[in-house]
Amino acid sequence: MTDVTSATPPTLHPLLADRWSPRAYDIAHELDEAALHSVLEAARWAPSAVNRQPWRFLVGRRGDATFKGVYDALMPGNQLWAGSASALVVGLAATVDAEGAPLRHAPYELGLSVAQLTLQAHALGLHVHQMAGFSDEALLAQFDVPAGYEAFIVLAIGRMGDPEGLPEALRARELAPRERMPLPQIAFSGSWGTPAVG
Amino acid sequence: MTDVTSATPPTLHPLLADRWSPRAYDIAHELDEAALHSVLEAARWAPSAVNRQPWRFLVGRRGDATFKGVYDALMPGNQLWAGSASALVVGLAATVDAEGAPLRHAPYELGLSVAQLTLQAHALGLHVHQMAGFSDEALLAQFDVPAGYEAFIVLAIGRMGDPEGLPEALRARELAPRERMPLPQIAFSGSWGTPAVG
Numbered sequence: 001m002t003d004v005t006s007a008t009p010p011t012l013h014p015l016l017a018d019r020w021s022p023r024a025y026d027i028a029h030e031l032d033e034a035a036l037h038s039v040l041e042a043a044r045w046a047p048s049a050v051n052r053q054p055w056r057f058l059v060g061r062r063g064d065a066t067f068k069g070v071y072d073a074l075m076p077g078n079q080l081w082a083g084s085a086s087a088l089v090v091g092l093a094a095t096v097d098a099e100g101a102p103l104r105h106a107p108y109e110l111g112l113s114v115a116q117l118t119l120q121a122h123a124l125g126l127h128v129h130q131m132a133g134f135s136d137e138a139l140l141a142q143f144d145v146p147a148g149y150e151a152f153i154v155l156a157i158g159r160m161g162d163p164e165g166l167p168e169a170l171r172a173r174e175l176a177p178r179e180r181m182p183l184p185q186i187a188f189s190g191s192w193g194t195p196a197v198g
Numbered sequence: 199m200t201d202v203t204s205a206t207p208p209t210l211h212p213l214l215a216d217r218w219s220p221r222a223y224d225i226a227h228e229l230d231e232a233a234l235h236s237v238l239e240a241a242r243w244a245p246s247a248v249n250r251q252p253w254r255f256l257v258g259r260r261g262d263a264t265f266k267g268v269y270d271a272l273m274p275g276n277q278l279w280a281g282s283a284s285a286l287v288v289g290l291a292a293t294v295d296a297e298g299a300p301l302r303h304a305p306y307e308l309g310l311s312v313a314q315l316t317l318q319a320h321a322l323g324l325h326v327h328q329m330a331g332f333s334d335e336a337l338l339a340q341f342d343v344p345a346g347y348e349a350f351i352v353l354a355i356g357r358m359g360d361p362e363g364l365p366e367a368l369r370a371r372e373l374a375p376r377e378r379m380p381l382p383q384i385a386f387s388g389s390w391g392t393p394a395v396g
Contacts, residue, residue, distance in 0.1 A: 111309020
């Protein structure tokens with residue numbers, strides 16, 4: 001596990017440099033009330049336009065009915081590993097207001113909120129793996145989600161486990177170095193395509 | 199400035215507990231290359247579905263043409279204060295793929311990326327204030343943004359200044375305590391509306 005962050009330069013705060021999304025979770029770990037409260041608090045304090053706070057969360061802890069319901073809605077590839085997480089949390093956003101008008105920034109703001117949750121989890125020695133691969137229809141129906149809310153993400157939260165315990169196909173992905181596009185391809189100045197930094 | 203985070207419980211990492219969005223920026227501060235590189239790196243390392251990395255950034259530093267162009271596209275209420283920021287950065291996302299199919303998670307993932315940028319800025323002693331109030335048409339045209347990208351946010355990045363220097367109407371907002379909905383209204387378990395934590 002020593003090289004997963006080797007491509008990250010040292011100018012990053014450790015919470016960011018060390019953040020990554022494992023698939024190997026420790027099935028012996030349980031998420032206690034204090035830790036759950038802490039990560040949800042981090043999500044709660046995200047900024048949003050006119051302080052609208054469009055984010056909502058459905059929280060299942062391993063062993064409870066919500067966890068099972070969320071797990072059952074995952075795509076089979078995610079079910080291979082996510083059952084060992086200590087919690088499965090659905091991230092939803094109100095994408096229309098009370099009058100039915102679209103809230104264009106709601107998914108963006110849910111992202112701000114989940115990033116804060118994720119970094120707080122890392123501060124507690126936990127990890128978060130986000131999954132877009134799930135049936136949102138299954139989740140919306142199962143939890144009586146009101147009209148106007150959409151499910152965007154499921155978060156597997158837990159303590160990292162031994163990657164040797166993963167199925168072989170997942171183990172290789174787990175140990176591969178993280179990669180991203182170089183900065184000159186994503187940050188511009190002056191005109192589109194002109195790198196902002198060298 | 200002592201009470202702006204008083205409602206935030208102490209279980210949060212200081213980077214999250216102390217994060218807030220000032221309007222008073224220090225016009226004497228300049229964002230150097232190293233700091234700019236650092237905050238963009240933080241954005242770059244966010245997670246995204248199938249590692250698609252849909253986020254893009256247009257970076258203006260006070261005094262350059264990009265800063266002026268972004269400033270000119272801001273709504274008047276934001277122009278009252280944002281000109282003192284050291285940088286104005288537009289956050290964009292690719293909302294369709296190469297075949298024109300919608301990328302539903304792109305705005306969400308831009309949010310993940312901007313949250314990381316914001317927390318890295320705070321780790322450097324800087325602040326970030328996000329603005330949805332701008333003319334995206336003005337920005338898209340001015341910077342020749344390719345079809346398929348949308349501008350979601352403008353970030354004012356800089357060193358916090360003296361709120362006494364703000365216009366009076368803004369000063370009151372600057373000094374007001376931060377508020378959020380209580381956790382039982384945003385995090386549920388079992389069924390929608392049932393609080394996940396007390």
